[in-house]
Amino acid sequence: MxxxxxxxxxxxxxxxxxxxxxxxxxxxxxxxxxxxxxxxxxxxxxxxxxxxxxxxxxxxxxxxxxxxKQKHYEQMRWEIARIVDCNFDDATKFMTLTFKANEKDISFTNSEFNKFIKRLNYRLYKIKKQQLKYLAVWEKQKRGAIHYHVIFFNFPFIRISDLEKLWGHGFVKLNKIDVDSQENRGRYVSKYFSKDLERKEHKKKAFFKSQNLKTPxxxxxxxxxxxxxxxxxxxxxxxxxxxxxxxxxxxxxxxxxxxxxxxxxxxxxx
Incomplete structure (x- = not known):
């Protein structure tokens, strides 16, 4: 050869x-x-x-x-902040998804999160092809319960009650991102990507992003x-x-x- x-x-x-x-x-x-x-x-x-x-x-x-790993996530935190900056708009929203049950199995919750994204995408756009633009990270509370933080770009209006039905596991919170200056807007969400690293599983994917995002x-x-x-x-x-x-x-x-x-x-x- x-x-x-x-x-x-x-x-x-x-x-x-x-x-x-x-x-x-x-x-x-x-x-x-x-x-x-x-x-x-x-x-x-x-x-x-x-x-x-x-x-x-x-x-x-x-x-x-x-x-x-911590160094990797610190570097990724800044990369995520840049991606947020590239995609931020007036319809950018921050969502938190929680489980009623004390779910601790990352494989199960990641699977449920991916199913939710597919259901939400179809509910908003009536097609299976991915249209949602998002970044997401899972986080563990001290008691071990898992929840998700998601930032959606260009996110259409939808009622919280409809979101909770689509999620089907518990509480959903949705907020508009309010920042003091444009160059700080990426920090609002990127801080979650290196938060509580010691409680994350070492072999599990820590965050997700759609493939249709603009990059630096x-x-x-x-x-x-x-x-x-x-x-x-x-x-x-x-x-x-x-x-x-x-x-x-x-x-x-x-x-x-x-x-x-x-x-x-x-x-x-x-």
């Missing part, structure tokens, strides 16, 4: 843009290198925690794995003019270091490389 050759490329800037903000990662000391095969970028992610068998690990290993514009480039964004638009900025392989060393070693992160507010938002 002939080995597949992968081209190596690099970038000095990563830019993530939503309707209200522009985030810039500037890799000051060293660029980011990545592989490309057939013009498709190879994504490298730390997914070891998904495969962990916690019944076979000692306390220290469990702690390390949980910290990796992501660019990776070696050329970007920070002067195009004014200092008055800065919401947050920091410098930190990342550990990368030291290719100039004769042994397998790592070195620290500086990254500057800046988040800008767009001058014109909708």
């Amino acid at each position: 002939v080995p597949i050759k992968k081209a190596i490329k690099s970038y000095k800037y990563k830019i993530v843009e939503t309707p209200t903000t522009v985030e810039v990662w500037e890799y000051i000391d060293d660029p980011v290198f990545y592989h490309v095969k057939d013009d498709v970028e190879t994504v490298h992610a730390d997914k070891d925690w998904i495969k962990e068998d916690f019944t076979c690990k000692d306390t220290l290993q469990q702690y390390d794995s949980l910290k990796r 514009l992501v660019r990776r480039t070696n050329s970007f003019k920070l002067t195009d964004l004014s200092d008055g638009q800065i919401l947050y900025s920091k410098e930190y270091t990342r550990n990368i392989p030291d290719f100039h060393s004769t042994i397998n070693s790592y070195k620290e490389s500086t990254v500057r992160y800046t988040k800008f507010r767009k001058e014109c938002t909708t």
